[in-house]
Amino acid sequence: MSLVTLFKSVRINLRSPCTLVSACRFNSTTNNTNNNSTEQNEQYEEDIKEKILCASLKFVPELGWSKDALSAGAQTVGYPGVTHGLFHSGGADLVHYFQVSSNNKLVEILKKLQEDSNPLPPVEFVEKACKERLQMVVPYLGKWPQAIAIMSLPPNVPNSLATLLTMVDDICYYAGDRSVDFNWYLRRIGIAGVYKATELYLIQDKSAEHEESWRFLNRRLEDAVQLHDLISKSDVASQGAKDTALSAFVTARNILGLNWNR
Numbered sequence: 001m002s003l004v005t006l007f008k009s010v011r012i013n014l015r016s017p018c019t020l021v022s023a024c025r026f027n028s029t030t031n032n033t034n035n036n037s038t039e040q041n042e043q044y045e046e047d048i049k050e051k052i053l054c055a056s057l058k059f060v061p062e063l064g065w066s067k068d069a070l071s072a073g074a075q076t077v078g079y080p081g082v083t084h085g086l087f088h089s090g091g092a093d094l095v096h097y098f099q100v101s102s103n104n105k106l107v108e109i110l111k112k113l114q115e116d117s118n119p120l121p122p123v124e125f126v127e128k129a130c131k132e133r134l135q136m137v138v139p140y141l142g143k144w145p146q147a148i149a150i151m152s153l154p155p156n157v158p159n160s161l162a163t164l165l166t167m168v169d170d171i172c173y174y175a176g177d178r179s180v181d182f183n184w185y186l187r188r189i190g191i192a193g194v195y196k197a198t199e200l201y202l203i204q205d206k207s208a209e210h211e212e213s214w215r216f217l218n219r220r221l222e223d224a225v226q227l228h229d230l231i232s233k234s235d236v237a238s239q240g241a242k243d244t245a246l247s248a249f250v251t252a253r254n255i256l257g258l259n260w261n262r
Helices: 003-014 017-063 067-076 081-086 091-115 122-135 138-151 154-174 182-204 208-232 239-255
Strands: none
Touching: 017 067, 017 081, 017 091, 017 138, 067 081, 067 091, 091 122, 091 138, 091 154, 122 154, 122 182, 122 208, 138 154, 138 182, 154 182, 182 208
């Protein structure tokens, strides 16, 4: 290309700014369209995953927390069995879905209990909340040791702890705990310990309607109340312990993509 031709080309472009603006607008529109398309695709995939996970739960008592259960669930909602490949963590994704969805159901129950015209005393509220949440595990008791083992693997521990700490935080909040002192941490950590102990007891409980488990829960909560009173009156409530506990609960909600605003 000669210099004259190049000069003419540049002069034409300089005299036609609309051409440049139109090109910029076109590129911007294209980028926005691509971003929206990507977001829609991601949401579509998440919706598919949720449908499959929800449908897979009914196969857990027979197939366990496994890819087989995910494959069976996928087929029941109209997708090929190989769709289980969407879940890179396999059974861990299914357990995590159960934990998160069960926690969400529990929050709805807690809201109704809180709005009751005859509210329960805090300790009774906590006991009922723990029982409600544990009863969600009952249909899967035969395969629950497998779920515990899966979520105890190092890659799955963060999600496992996050769902536990978020659950006890919700229980305490709706029970009326608005304290900002060390009692805030003691209650939550204590309830987490009682819940996990009762969960393990429930697995091997053969009593009718799991009555022995509910009595175990009641006794452990009474013990926790006494321990709480003892510790709160001592000097162990250091600022370091408070900061550590707070960090654990903040991290738990961050892992699950939740915030502290209710």
